Amino acid sequence: MVTALPADRHITYQLQRRTCGKASCRPCQNGQGHGPYWYAYWREGSRLRSGYIGKTRPASVHSADTASGPVGAGPLAVSV
Numbered sequence: 900m901v902t903a904l905p906a907d908r909h910i911t912y913q914l915q916r917r918t919c920g921k922a923s924c925r926p927c928q929n930g931q932g933h934g935p936y937w938y939a940y941w942r943e944g945s946r947l948r949s950g951y952i953g954k955t956r957p958a959s960v961h962s963a964d965t966a967s968g969p970v971g972a973g974p975l976a977v978s979v
């Protein structure tokens with residue numbers, strides 16, 4: 900599924916790990932999860948929307964636009 904990112908909104912990008920929740924999934928069971936993958940966040944009115952981007956760092960990403968990750972997670976290294 901490809902999420903169309905709005906061109907007229909301020910988009911925040913975050914590099915995050917996700918868990919799929921499957922009991923048979925080893926990376927999730929040991930707490931590692933999948934990724935990290937890039938996600939986009941933006942506001943539509945009062946709603947916070949998000950879109951999955953993937954492993955590739957978005958070309959429009961600047962460090963100033965990249966919000967810090969979840970509290971306690973610490974900075975994630977970006978390896979290309």
Ligand SMILES: [Zn+2]
Nearest residue numbers: 919920924927
């Ligand atoms: Zn999983």
